[in-house]
Amino acid sequence: MSPHRRIPVTSPQTRLAHSRRRHRTAWRPPSLDPTEARQALAVYRAQRTRAVVSLAALATLLFGLPIVFQLFPALDETRVLAIPLSWVAIVAVPFPAMLLIAWHHLRAAESAEDPE
Amino acid sequence: MIAVFAVAPVVLITLLVGLRGVAAMRTTSDFLVASRRVSPLLNSAAVSGEYLSAASFLGVAGLVVKDGIGGLWYPVGFTAGYVAMLVLVAAPMRRSGAVTVPDFAEARLASTALRKLAAVTVLVIAGLYLVPQFRTAGLVLSVVSGSPYWVGVVIAAVVVSVTLAVGGMRAATYVQAFQFCFKLLLFIVPAIWLLVQAGPQVRHEAVHPVEFTHFAHDTPVDFGLEVTLELDQTTTVRAPDGTPITLPAGEFRVAEGTTLVFPAGTEVPGVRGGTAPGGPGWQRPLLDLQDAGHPLLGTWAVLMATMLGTMGLPHVLMRFHTSPDGRAARRTAAITVGLLGVFYLFPGVYGTLAKVLVPQLYLSGATDTAVVALPSQVDSGMPGTVFTILLTAGAFAAFLATSLGLLLVVAGAISHDLLPGGVARLRYTVVGAAAVVVLLALPSARLDAGVLVTWGFTVAASTFCPLLVLGIWWSRLTAAGAIAGVAAGLLACAGAIVATLFGPPVAGWPAIMIAQPAPWTVPLAFGTMVVVSLAGRPPAWAPAAMLRLHLRERLDPGPVRGRDLGHSSWSARRSSAVRRSTRRLGR
Numbered sequence: 001m002s003p004h005r006r007i008p009v010t011s012p013q014t015r016l017a018h019s020r021r022r023h024r025t026a027w028r029p030p031s032l033d034p035t036e037a038r039q040a041l042a043v044y045r046a047q048r049t050r051a052v053v054s055l056a057a058l059a060t061l062l063f064g065l066p067i068v069f070q071l072f073p074a075l076d077e078t079r080v081l082a083i084p085l086s087w088v089a090i091v092a093v094p095f096p097a098m099l100l101i102a103w104h105h106l107r108a109a110e111s112a113e114d115p116e
Numbered sequence: 117m118i119a120v121f122a123v124a125p126v127v128l129i130t131l132l133v134g135l136r137g138v139a140a141m142r143t144t145s146d147f148l149v150a151s152r153r154v155s156p157l158l159n160s161a162a163v164s165g166e167y168l169s170a171a172s173f174l175g176v177a178g179l180v181v182k183d184g185i186g187g188l189w190y191p192v193g194f195t196a197g198y199v200a201m202l203v204l205v206a207a208p209m210r211r212s213g214a215v216t217v218p219d220f221a222e223a224r225l226a227s228t229a230l231r232k233l234a235a236v237t238v239l240v241i242a243g244l245y246l247v248p249q250f251r252t253a254g255l256v257l258s259v260v261s262g263s264p265y266w267v268g269v270v271i272a273a274v275v276v277s278v279t280l281a282v283g284g285m286r287a288a289t290y291v292q293a294f295q296f297c298f299k300l301l302l303f304i305v306p307a308i309w310l311l312v313q314a315g316p317q318v319r320h321e322a323v324h325p326v327e328f329t330h331f332a333h334d335t336p337v338d339f340g341l342e343v344t345l346e347l348d349q350t351t352t353v354r355a356p357d358g359t360p361i362t363l364p365a366g367e368f369r370v371a372e373g374t375t376l377v378f379p380a381g382t383e384v385p386g387v388r389g390g391t392a393p394g395g396p397g398w399q400r401p402l403l404d405l406q407d408a409g410h411p412l413l414g415t416w417a418v419l420m421a422t423m424l425g426t427m428g429l430p431h432v433l434m435r436f437h438t439s440p441d442g443r444a445a446r447r448t449a450a451i452t453v454g455l456l457g458v459f460y461l462f463p464g465v466y467g468t469l470a471k472v473l474v475p476q477l478y479l480s481g482a483t484d485t486a487v488v489a490l491p492s493q494v495d496s497g498m499p500g501t502v503f504t505i506l507l508t509a510g511a512f513a514a515f516l517a518t519s520l521g522l523l524l525v526v527a528g529a530i531s532h533d534l535l536p537g538g539v540a541r542l543r544y545t546v547v548g549a550a551a552v553v554v555l556l557a558l559p560s561a562r563l564d565a566g567v568l569v570t571w572g573f574t575v576a577a578s579t580f581c582p583l584l585v586l587g588i589w590w591s592r593l594t595a596a597g598a599i600a601g602v603a604a605g606l607l608a609c610a611g612a613i614v615a616t617l618f619g620p621p622v623a624g625w626p627a628i629m630i631a632q633p634a635p636w637t638v639p640l641a642f643g644t645m646v647v648v649s650l651a652g653r654p655p656a657w658a659p660a661a662m663l664r665l666h667l668r669e670r671l672d673p674g675p676v677r678g679r680d681l682g683h684s685s686w687s688a689r690r691s692s693a694v695r696r697s698t699r700r701l702g703r
Contacts, residue, residue: 087464
């Protein structure tokens with residue numbers, strides 16, 4: 001047995017309540033107080049701008065690369081270390097580029113929601 | 117023998133790691149989202165482990181053999197889905213406090229009908245995804261060990277349902293994270309070994325592909341399924357026992373379960389609905405789906421379906437709910453992009469080597485087994501057997517990890533969304549659902565796993581993707597709009613599936629739109645949601661419900677200075693102790 005075993009420390013009533021069939025609690029409309037609403041709106045707008053930028057970059061990458069392959073069939077003939085350049089590009093371009101977009105967006109999104 | 121060495125350790129390790137994760141569970145949240153205590157690194161390993169199913173471990177290399185280098189666009193789309201998830205969905209969805217996707221829909225739009233519809237959609241997607249996993253587990257085991265098909269299916273079901281019923285999401289998390297490392301190792305090491313061992317001749321042929329027109333050596337081909345061959349000239353082949361068989365020119369139906377040995381130098385017959393690997397179209401890095409003559413459109417359609425489908429897969433979304441907060445969910449998505457990127461560097465290696473060493477697999481339609489078939493082609497001795505065992509073990513781990521997540525999502529949809537109950541009922545549901553899936557998988561041995569999974573992605577892309585994106589980013593979305601959009605997406609996908617199965621053959625770009633309908637079903641679902649929502653009127657609380665998702669979780673839950681406590685809704689959301697004291701102050 002592992003030394004870090006979790007032991008239930010709930011009261012018998014709580015355990016009883018958990019084991020019973022739960023009825024959904026009444027739904028309460030979500031609310032934000034005015035300060036939070038203002039802050040949330042600002043964060044939402046900032047995030048939306050960043051999301052549009054990141055998505056545009058992603059779409060350009062994904063839908064642009066096939067166009068490049070279509071327009072330049074010569075890439076199949078050019079060889080890097082004997083491998084056709086287009087075969088290298090289909091693996092070596094999208095994955096690092098997507099990681100870069102993800103990393104950049106992560107930093108931008110986190111800085112947008114940090115309180116000033 | 118191979119089966120025992122490959123599968124037994126995977127099964128044992130899965131159960132052991134799963135049992136290690138067992139902890140006291142009292143609430144639905146404990147069972148379904150591991151009490152939301154999973155750190156980003158562990159969670160991203162678990163997401164990747166869950167996501168790298170048979171389709172990634174075996175399927176992509178098989179697609180490269182069958183469709184050409186363009187098959188490498190599939191993993192690009194699979195990974196891009198996580199970038200989109202990071203940008204659009206991860207953090208806000210986690211902040212909704214939901215446990216499942218239907219939960220999220222109800223939290224955002226307050227509609228029980230939508231919740232039920234979303235739960236049914238979860239069942240559809242999970243069914244389309246889960247049946248192929250169990251089926252492939254049965255097939256792989258029967259190929260390597262000769263056991264009957266049902267043995268593998270039942271083993272997979274028992275291991276998965278026991279792990280889940282006992283340990284819930286916490287056990288699944290540890291198992292999936294462990295299996296990610298396991299799969300990564302078992303995929304990369306054999307790839308490097310194969311490259312080194314194959315020798316300069318094979319490596320040269322791999323990057324200078326020639327069309328597969330003549331058999332280079334005596335080649336036995338196992339036809340597991342019935343196949344129609346097209347022969348240009350009368351061909352003499354041999355049965356395994358050496359009896360010559362003459363195939364007449366023209367079309368020839370090979371019966372299920374036949375093995376034919378094609379002698380060296382024989383012309384390779386054509387297969388209806390396929391082109392020989394290595395041809396000029398094969399070398400192009402674009403996907404000419406259905407041979408429609410529109411490679412660009414085909415590539416885009418696949419990218420859209422895989423990317424947007426990933427964003428709507430319920431078992432992946434559920435993993436993000438295990439993060440402690442929105443930020444952790446976002447970091448999880450970002451790390452996942454990196455982890456998947458490392459794994460997906462290698463399917464191309466298997467695909468190009470398989471094109472040289474086992475191109476005959478395309479005749480029998482068994483390109484999915486290319487990865488497992490490679491080691492014995494390179495080395496017929498002990499090392500070859502060892503690497504076959506390793507790759508089989510990796511493939512089996514892939515089915516198990518994916519099935520864990522899917523089965524959990526099915527249990528959540530049934531016992532949390534449709535008929536809410538406690539933890540005990542969730543445990544029974546897991547076992548019951550596994551039994552149902554086994555019954556579904558037993559007669560599906562002949563189904564094409566790739567096609568089913570593609571449909572799963574398409575349904576996810578045209579239902580949950582619009583629901584999540586509009587729910588998170590557009591406050592005017594109404595419940596009626598969401599219901600109409602999800603229903604429209606479901607119906608459109610069902611129409612495309614019916615057209616594929618029973619419709620007349622079509623050519624050109626309509627063929628792509630039927631086989632890979634995401635380019636029109638996704639805009640249709642988005643459009644329906646927007647139009648129906650604009651016709652209605654969102655409730656007054658809708659902007660608050662949306663903005664709430666973008667607000668960072670409070671770091672310290674203490675009271676904020678300078679509030680007018682009596683006239684603020686703030687007190688209503690505090691804990692009961694705080695609420696009591698503020699009420700006293702306001703009096």
